[in-house]
Amino acid sequence: PPGLYIVATPIGNLGDLSPRAARVLAGASLVLAEDKRVSARLLAHAGASVPMRTYNDHSDEADRAGVVARLGTEAIALVSDAGTPLISDPGYKLVRDARAAGHEIFTIPGPCAAVAALTLAGLPTDRFLFIGFLPPKEKARADALAEIAGVRASLVFYESGPRLGASLASLAAVLGPREAAVARELTKLHEQCVTGTLADLAERYRDSSPKGEIVVVVGPPAAAPPPSEDQLDQALRDLLASGE
């Protein structure tokens, strides 16, 4: 049926393209791609010979209006270079506009580096906060981390090799002693997941710039100790004094 199809694609291993994703891509009348060269390989793998148009962070209102105008009669697919569109990738404004115009929107879920890393890290997954890319400048990075330091959840960051050392140093400095994992080249030949405390990992990657794409997962802060008898008594007295 016509509408906008949000299609997740592999994060390294072409075998992870789902049969449904391949079918949708082959049946689309247009594929919106972040980088047409990157997605051309995927379309060839899926056996889809479909026209492509660039859709990325530089796409504007007029580009979106042009796409939305066609959604009533055409199946148009959005892909990003890798993984799930809209997750640290373009697309949300297009979905917003398509929704506002009353069109059908379908999701074809699949690989996502953040979720893949969470499944490998061995850190709590009951609550997690996806942060994406941290600011490159040290002060802005420390400020961003200070804002989330109290969150009782695992934290998920996207990183690149050249920035890993500096980011881990900030994480160790601002978040204190926590368990963490550096997941690299997921689903690829040199997939690796290194775990340790933030201090260990900051030390290990201090002067190195590992190749490839990276997700850093940081465990939640240590649980606060249970309140003491005295604290409980005080809380009770406060409550009674407040007349509730």
Ligand code: SAM
């Ligand atoms: N939309 C994508 C997704 O669903 O994961 C993420 C796009 S974001 C622009 C690219 C970042 O995702 C990389 O810098 C890296 O942090 C992470 N990433 C993508 N593929 C990866 C892989 N195979 N292994 C580890 N991290 C990966």
